[in-house]
Amino acid sequence: xxxxxxxxxxxxxxxxxxxxxxxxxxxxxxxxxxxxxxxxxxxxxxxxxxxxxxxxxxxxxxxxxxxxxxxxxxxxxxxxxxxxxxxxxxxxxxxxxxxxxxxxxxxxxxxxxxxxxxxxxxxxxxxxxxxxxxxxxxxxxxxxxxxxxxxxxxxxxxxxxxxxxxxxxxxxxxxxxxxxxxxxxxxxxxxxxxxxxxxxxxxxxxxxxxxxxxxxxxxxxxxxxxxxxxxxxxxxxxxxxxxxxxxxxxxxxxxxxxxxxxxxxxxxxxxxxxxxxxxxxxxxxxxxxxxxxxxxxxxxxxxxxxxxxxxxxxxxxxxxxxxxxxxxxxxxxxxxxxxxxxxxxxxxxxxxxxxxxxxxxx
Ligand SMILES: *Cc1c(COP(=O)(O)O)cnc(C)c1O
Numbered sequence: 001x002x003x004x005x006x007x008x009x010x011x012x013x014x015x016x017x018x019x020x021x022x023x024x025x026x027x028x029x030x031x032x033x034x035x036x037x038x039x040x041x042x043x044x045x046x047x048x049x050x051x052x053x054x055x056x057x058x059x060x061x062x063x064x065x066x067x068x069x070x071x072x073x074x075x076x077x078x079x080x081x082x083x084x085x086x087x088x089x090x091x092x093x094x095x096x097x098x099x100x101x102x103x104x105x106x107x108x109x110x111x112x113x114x115x116x117x118x119x120x121x122x123x124x125x126x127x128x129x130x131x132x133x134x135x136x137x138x139x140x141x142x143x144x145x146x147x148x149x150x151x152x153x154x155x156x157x158x159x160x161x162x163x164x165x166x167x168x169x170x171x172x173x174x175x176x177x178x179x180x181x182x183x184x185x186x187x188x189x190x191x192x193x194x195x196x197x198x199x200x201x202x203x204x205x206x207x208x209x210x211x212x213x214x215x216x217x218x219x220x221x222x223x224x225x226x227x228x229x230x231x232x233x234x235x236x237x238x239x240x241x242x243x244x245x246x247x248x249x250x251x252x253x254x255x256x257x258x259x260x261x262x263x264x265x266x267x268x269x270x271x272x273x274x275x276x277x278x279x280x281x282x283x284x285x286x287x288x289x290x291x292x293x294x295x296x297x298x299x300x301x302x303x304x305x306x307x308x309x310x311x312x313x314x315x316x317x318x319x320x321x322x323x324x325x326x327x328x329x330x331x332x333x334x335x336x337x338x339x340x341x342x343x344x345x346x347x348x349x350x351x352x353x354x355x356x357x358x359x360x361x362x
Contacts, residue, residue, distance in 0.1 A: 013238035013271035014356035016324065017048050021231040023056040025219050028228060029200050030060060033213050038086065038193065040216035041076070042068035047276070047348040048220050048234055049357035051079055056359075057219075063212050064105065070095050073104040086125055090135050096120060105155070109137035111148045118152035126154035126189065130177040131170070132162050139177040142184055149187050156191035157182055158214070165198035165226065172204070179209065201226035222333050222344040234333065234348065235324025236355070238271035240316050243309065252306050253298025258283055266297060267309040269320045274302040276350040277322055278340035285339055288326035289314055 030037055039062050040046075045053035054065065054076065064084035067073050073085045086105045093116050099106060100120035108114045109127035117124055126149065127136030136159070137145050159178040161171045175194065182189060191211040197218035198204075217223060221233030246266055252258045269287070273279040277300060285296040287307055294307045307320060323331050337347040 011239075011356045012241070013236070013269075013275055013354075014358055015048070015351060016235040016237060017052050017357055017359050018231070018233050018235075019052060019056040019359050019361050021221060021233045022048070022053060022219055023060065025221065025230050025233070026057055026060055026215070029197070029213060029215050029218060032228060033195070033200050033203075033210075035193075035195075035200075035210055035213050036061075036063040038062060038064045038066050038212050038214045039219055040066040040088075040196075040214055042066060042072055042088070042216070043349045044072075046216060046220045046345065047351035049359070050075060052357060052359040053219070054079060054081060066214055066216075070099045070102065070104065073099065074102045077102050084123070088125075088127075107136075107158070108154075109135065109145075111144050114145075114148045114152060118148075123155040124152075126157040128157060128159045128178055128181050130159045130174040130181070132160055134160075136160075137181075139181040142181055146185055149185055153187050154189060156193065156211075157189045158193045161194060161196060161199050161204075164196055164202065164204055168202070168204040171199060175209075197223055198226055201228040203227065217345055217348070220333075220348055222348070224332075224334070232324060232330055232332065234351075235326075236271070236275075236277065236322045236351070237319050237324070238269040238275075238305075238322065240267045240309075240314060240318045240320060241270045241304070242268040243314070243316055251298070253282075253301060255299055258298040262310075264297075264308050265310045267294075267307050267314060267320070269305050269307060269322070270303065271320075271322060272301045272303045272305055275352045275355050276347070277305060278336070278342060278347065278350070280340040280342070281336060285322070285336065286331070288321040288331065289318065291327040294320070 039057050041050050044050050064086050066086050066088050068089045076085050084105050088107045100122050105123045107125045107127045129136035130139045163170050193210045193212040195213040197215040200213040218230045221230050223230040246260050246264050250260050279300045282299045286293045289312050292312050297306045297308050333344045337344040
């Protein structure tokens with residue numbers, strides 16, 4: 001993170017997004033694998049902000065961008081993106097026209113959908129399911145697919161690992177199923193890929209056979225101990241809007257779950273679960289204030305969260321860092337998510353629209 005933090009914004013709460021770290025994470029995966037990127041920027045780039053994310057990634061010349069909905073694809077076009085944009089979620093046929101108008105590429109595995117989409121003349125990626133049982137053509141039986149794929153060949157084919165972060169053996173099994181399915185189709189497909197962040201970082205996939213990687217979460221700073229460590233990207237910050245002294249026995253927030261044992265100075269930060277700071281961390285989290293850790297007190301409310309600042313001189317308007325760095329120890333996305341019993345993906349994608357996103361080059 002940057003050394004000196006200045007907060008020129010009037011904002012009550014915001015995300016600081018390090019563009020350099022995001023780009024660095026992407027470049028590192030690209031360098032390690034020697035493969036071009038299909039960065040996943042679905043769900044507003046995992047909550048980080050899609051405009052900033054593609055701004056950071058464009059200079060790496062990605063092969064395509066991955067999204068989950070037609071609307072997300074349209075947003076990339078509105079941002080001026082002219083590269084292929086792939087929708088990796090099955091669409092209803094009723095959405096095809098809108099998807100074609102935005103010049104999107106679909107990920108398809110169902111013969112009827114492929115026939116319907118082929119009429120638009122737009123490209124598609126063939127989705128092969130090798131164990132997720134979520135979407136894509138089931139690897140075991142591709143007989144229904146063969147004719148339609150020969151008639152309308154895909155520009156790429158892919159599969160998706162279910163346990164890439166923990167289980168190399170299941171990933172190898174999925175690779176074998178995928179390559180077997182492709183061979184059985186008997187169609188030349190110019191681009192094959194499978195690796196998500198964990199597979200790319202650990203090198204568990206079918207290196208040598210792939211023409212691209214599809215990283216998501218690693219780009220946004222989540223992924224440690226996978227052979228590669230992601231640099232921290234997102235910090236959640238909020239201003240102190242109220243400070244008061246409470247007496248022993250006084251309680252804080254709804255339900256009075258916290259009761260003070262001493263005279264305490266309580267600061268209210270203008271951020272809550274309505275911004276995506278998880279309520280489940282209530283009475284257990286710490287945050288950073290002027291480089292020091294402060295304990296969180298009472299239930300996190302929708303718009304405000306209270307902290308014990310007895311030991312840290314501060315005033316209204318000062319900035320509390322709830323996730324990320326403040327010149328002191330870092331509060332990681334994984335750490336806060338773990339405390340909340342959430343996945344880091346869920347924490348990131350839960351950041352609300354009402355948070356400003358500030359993109360920092362540092
Ligand atoms: C979301 C997604 C990815 C990225 O997964 P990460 O674990 O975030 O790297 C890759 N491929 C597909 C099909 C996805 O839906």
